[in-house]
Amino acid sequence: MSQKKITALFVVLAFVFSFVLAGCGGGQSTTEGEKVITYNLGASPETLDPTMSTGLPEATIQSALFEGLYRYNENKELVPATAEKVEIFEDGTKYTFTIRKDAKWSNGDPVTAHDFEYSWKRLLDKNTAAEYAYQGYYIKNGEEFNLGEASADDVAVKAVDNYTLEVELIAPTPYFLDLTAFANFFPLHQETVEANENWASSPETMIGNGPFKMVSFQPQEKIEMVKNEHYWDAENVKLDKLVMTFVEDANTGLSMFESNQIDIAESVPVKDTKKLIDEGKAIAFPEPACYYYIFNCKKEPFDDPKVRLAFAYAINRQAIVDNITQAGQVPALAFTPFGFPDETPDKDYREVGGDYFKDNDIE
Incomplete structure (x- = not known):
């Protein structure tokens, strides 16, 4: 490699x-009974396309809009997500994932194994020019395809049918399941991606399979998301709306928190850190x-x-x-x-x- x-x-x-500021500010509800959280991410995302994602701001938003084969639960444990189960063969290089039949895209289309095969091969395609393409080098012939030495058909990720995905690695990789929770390995709605190169920047064309769906995106300012009614685990999504602001200055973020404009801030001014932790306002x-x-x-x-x-x-x-x-x-x-x-x-x-x-x- x-x-x-x-x-x-x-x-x-x-x-x-x-550390984050967490409180019960005025932004928690906009109408009676509606559950809303306003969260200052602290930076504007460079892209909302999971394939091109390289940073934490991007991944934070994408994890709300998309979901991989596996995810981390509230206890930071890796659990099945869009995949219902996985079979790992004895040599540790072959995986067979079973996709949930109730997994759907935010437009109601079913999520299939083909969506994962398309996404992973798009990550590895040298024409995509994804900075994190090397994350797919664990897959057999992944590096060769990225270097132009093999074809997409040679890459050992195959949708056997709509709900069965087979993957073969070049060597046993104990953390491979962790990688399937990583933004670059999220599935993509192929028809949407291929129809518009700017698909990820507009609510009209952003189709995801995560717990939320985009309703508004103002670059350098904020993104607004609402609960995705088509999400397979929607009954366990507690929020009706999630707003993420992109205020970079920590002092401004703290002022917004103290004036109840936001409920959570990603970071706080260094000079105020200990005081806020001691007061129980920062975790x-x-x-x-x-x-x-x-x-x-x-x-x-x-x-x-x-x-x-x-x-x-x-x-x-x-x-x-x-x-x-x-x-x-x-x-x-x-x-x-x-x-x-x-x-x-x-x-x-x-x-x-x-x-x-x-x-x-x-x-």
């Missing part, structure tokens, strides 16, 4: 603890991510590895998380955070892989 060449040194600062929770700086390794003095290493040693990560961020972050001495399973699932990759270097500042 080919990998992107990275010509930069990552100086990793801290593994991230995400911190672990997120498998990290903050880091990237040097331009082609310019002096950062073309010298020793200079880059000196900067890495000079940063007091412990002081940053103790005195500045103050939301439970953990100093990071490697790029991959804690929380990812190793090749042996019961072991953490970070603990097995060790650190890039030792830091005397870390307690």
Whole structure:
């Protein structure tokens, strides 16, 4: 499998603890009995097309509008979603998914195994130019198709019939089911996608299979979604409407929260973090991510590895998380955070892989 060449040194600062403001603001209901949440996402999505998705803002919205074979429940457990069940063969490379017969698109059309085959091959098609196409390289002949060395028919994802999807991987991949919950592996309504290249930017042409459907989209401003009555698990969708705003400035977001214009904010100003957590207005929770700086390794003095290493040693990560961020972050001495399973699932990759270097500042 080919990998992107990275010509930069990552100086990793801290593994991230995400935190959100959560309250019962005035935005929770617009009419009597209607359940509405207004959520500030903190950034405008670059695309609403799951195939082209690369960022968290995009994935957050797409997870409301679409659903993969599997999903995560409220306990962060991976559970069947559009797939009713899966059979994994002994060698760990072959999967057979059974699609729910009650799964439907937001226009009422049935969701079929063909929709997944189309979507996954679109991700891998070099003409699509999807940045995350390599996520499909786990599939047999996926990389070859993306590089133009094989045809779409050679890619080992096949809709045997409307409700049976067969997938063969190049090697056992313990986290493959997790990938099926990832935005790039969501199904697509082929007729809609092929009829309009801008299909994902308009409520009239956005057809998804998730718990919500788009009714309004104002780029750089907000998106409004309502409950999808055709969703197979609609009876367990508690909200009638979900509004996501794209206010990037954390201070503005906090002001909107305090004035009841929004119910939830994705992030808060660093200077207010500890106070808001202590007051019970902000909630911190672990997120498998990290903050880091990237040097331009082609310019002096950062073309010298020793200079880059000196900067890495000079940063007091412990002081940053103790005195500045103050939301439970953990100093990071490697790029991959804690929380990812190793090749042996019961072991953490970070603990097995060790650190890039030792830091005397870390307690």
